[in-house]
Amino acid sequence: MDKKATRDGFGEGLLALGDTHPDVVALSGDLEDSARASAFKKKYPERFFSVGIAEQDAVGTAAGLAMEGKIPYVCSFAQFITGKTLEQLRMAVCYQNVPVKVIGSHGGLSVGADGATAEALEEFTHMRSLPRMTVIAPCDALEAKRAAIAIADWPAPVFMRLGRAPVNFITSESTPFEIGKANVMRDGADLTIVACGQMVEHSLLAADTLAGQGIQARVINLHTIKPIDAEKIIAAAKETGAILTVEEHNVLGGMGSAVAEVVVQNHPVPMRFHGIQDTFGTSGDPADLLKAFKLMPEDIVSEAQELLKLKQSFSVAK
Amino acid sequence: MSPSPQVSELKQVANELRKTILKTIAHAGSGHPGGSLSMVELIVGLYWYALKHDPKNPEWSERDILLLSKGHACPAQYTAMAYQGYFPMEELKTLRRYPTRLQGHPERGKLPGIEMSSGSLGQGLSMANGIAMADRLNKRDRRIYCIMGDGEIQEGQVWEAAMTAPHHNLSSVTAIVDANQLQQNGPVKNNQGIEPLADKWKAFGWHTIEIDGQDIEQVIKAYDECKTIKDKPQAIIARTKKGAGVSFMELNPAWHGVAPKPDELEKALAELEAAAN
Numbered sequence: 001m002d003k004k005a006t007r008d009g010f011g012e013g014l015l016a017l018g019d020t021h022p023d024v025v026a027l028s029g030d031l032e033d034s035a036r037a038s039a040f041k042k043k044y045p046e047r048f049f050s051v052g053i054a055e056q057d058a059v060g061t062a063a064g065l066a067m068e069g070k071i072p073y074v075c076s077f078a079q080f081i082t083g084k085t086l087e088q089l090r091m092a093v094c095y096q097n098v099p100v101k102v103i104g105s106h107g108g109l110s111v112g113a114d115g116a117t118a119e120a121l122e123e124f125t126h127m128r129s130l131p132r133m134t135v136i137a138p139c140d141a142l143e144a145k146r147a148a149i150a151i152a153d154w155p156a157p158v159f160m161r162l163g164r165a166p167v168n169f170i171t172s173e174s175t176p177f178e179i180g181k182a183n184v185m186r187d188g189a190d191l192t193i194v195a196c197g198q199m200v201e202h203s204l205l206a207a208d209t210l211a212g213q214g215i216q217a218r219v220i221n222l223h224t225i226k227p228i229d230a231e232k233i234i235a236a237a238k239e240t241g242a243i244l245t246v247e248e249h250n251v252l253g254g255m256g257s258a259v260a261e262v263v264v265q266n267h268p269v270p271m272r273f274h275g276i277q278d279t280f281g282t283s284g285d286p287a288d289l290l291k292a293f294k295l296m297p298e299d300i301v302s303e304a305q306e307l308l309k310l311k312q313s314f315s316v317a318k
Numbered sequence: 319m320s321p322s323p324q325v326s327e328l329k330q331v332a333n334e335l336r337k338t339i340l341k342t343i344a345h346a347g348s349g350h351p352g353g354s355l356s357m358v359e360l361i362v363g364l365y366w367y368a369l370k371h372d373p374k375n376p377e378w379s380e381r382d383i384l385l386l387s388k389g390h391a392c393p394a395q396y397t398a399m400a401y402q403g404y405f406p407m408e409e410l411k412t413l414r415r416y417p418t419r420l421q422g423h424p425e426r427g428k429l430p431g432i433e434m435s436s437g438s439l440g441q442g443l444s445m446a447n448g449i450a451m452a453d454r455l456n457k458r459d460r461r462i463y464c465i466m467g468d469g470e471i472q473e474g475q476v477w478e479a480a481m482t483a484p485h486h487n488l489s490s491v492t493a494i495v496d497a498n499q500l501q502q503n504g505p506v507k508n509n510q511g512i513e514p515l516a517d518k519w520k521a522f523g524w525h526t527i528e529i530d531g532q533d534i535e536q537v538i539k540a541y542d543e544c545k546t547i548k549d550k551p552q553a554i555i556a557r558t559k560k561g562a563g564v565s566f567m568e569l570n571p572a573w574h575g576v577a578p579k580p581d582e583l584e585k586a587l588a589e590l591e592a593a594a595n
Contacts, residue, residue: 056444
């Protein structure tokens with residue numbers, strides 16, 4: 001199947017909701033095309049609200065709509081709709097506990113040429129620190145479509161990260177998708193790679209390479225970063241004894257940190273955190289950027305090998 | 319000309335509320351008397367006159383919505399709600415005390431009749447707009463009032479929302495600016511000037527009414543006028559005095575966020591008592 005961006009999958013899901021969920025509405029500040037809400041806007045013009053380039057007001061307005069029973073999808077760039085609005089998301093959305101769906105396209109480095117200001121690399125950290133907020137990062141366009149539909153009936157605020165660049169399909173209609181339930185995409189007993197977004201595919205490719213070296217890696221698609229699937233992570237720690245986390249995001253406070261919070265309190269095992277090492281993005285072709293920031297399958301293989309050395313030294317020390 | 323029976327009655331209510339607000343804040347030991355006192359007439363004009371509401375049925379589907387965006391002034395709202403019968407007067411004594419329903423700043427869902435959480439300034443008008451948009455989709459005909467402070471409207475989000483409401487023709491929204499002239503550290507004009515207020519709201523596309531917000535007759539007339547405007551949102555610029563009604567609190571920034579001590583309370587109550595007679 002051809003590649004497709006997760007934002008495109010989201011757009012299909014939102015459009016489908018127009019028919020099945022009359023209370024779903026959408027808002028955007030001149031980024032409805034980028035966030036793929038334009039098809040919904042065209043088909044349901046009375047349920048789409050243009051709110052100008054004003055993210056704080058967009059979030060507040062969405063909260064007001066949600067206070068009256070609507071299910072608002074507020075669509076923008078991930079960086080702007082979480083970065084400029086942390087306070088609005090905190091008080092108007094999470095503190096009030098209204099089910100606003102915050103849709104952030106252009107997450108990670110896949111923004112590419114536009115460069116660092118639009119490349120969201122810290123939003124998992126911010127969003128998961130908000131009480132009541134659910135945080136989702138789909139791995140392909142199909143999962144993004146299913147997540148877009150699933151969050152409509154999820155009675156909580158949600159942040160969902162989408163990517164701009166087309167990515168391969170690694171799930172199918174038969175792959176389970178349930179908010180808060182991680183998917184084991186490949187089994188293995190030597191180590192576990194936990195990833196989200198596009199890094200799931202790269203981790204699966206890395207696992208193929210590792211298998212050629214006689215190393216069996218379990219790969220978990222942690223599409224829901226919060227609420228986290230503690231059960232599957234604890235099982236992975238117990239059964240594989242080492243965990244590598246991979247994310248297109250700052251390693252400080254992101255998905256890897258969320259995994260570590262579960263691991264260290266339940267079954268401590270050696271871990272490595274692979275992702276953006278506390279730095280900003282830059283301009284370039286998305287594929288070149290993923291190479292430059294060492295987020296390619298071969299980089300994940302190297303990380304896995306380093307982790308296995310650590311695992312080895314730990315077991316020797318015991 | 320002597321005021322109509324209704325106006326003189328509302329004046330009495332305002333005087334009574336001021337006394338209870340101060341007693342309530344004094345009992346809590348902390349709170350914001352200045353901004354509570356300045357908006358007493360605005361609140362009385364709503365709960366006793368303009369606002370469609372039912373204290374015995376706070377979720378009444380036809381009710382109007384009141385959003386207190388300047389959440390620190392909630393003692394005035396809580397006091398009005400207690401007099402209206404939303405909850406027992408006795409409960410005012412729990413203000414700010416764990417595990418109270420009367421939070422230091424209002425919390426939606428905690429106390430029936432509180433429609434919005436606030437305390438982080440500048441956010442209420444956006445939510446008012448969102449509610450008005452939902453009402454339009456739900457074919458619900460009612461009004462949404464949002465009270466803001468003059469210091470509060472230094473927040474940029476207020477002006478984002480001020481552009482949104484006219485753009486979407488949200489004529490069910492009434493913005494009320496309690497222009498009490500002071501913010502925490504002194505006069506608004508010294509901190510960051512916001513004038514000319516009426517011109518600004520007019521320029522943003524609002525039907526704008528400027529009144530003496532301490533004059534209950536002007537307040538209810540403004541509310542009446544707003545109900546007749548069907549083509550744009552309305553802004554009421556209420557010129558008020560922070561700490562209104564108590565001589566030593568009036569226009570004194572020291573009374574932004576401290577509770578009166580027993581002797582100060584006594585003095586204030588005596589003044590209000592004298593003013594009532």
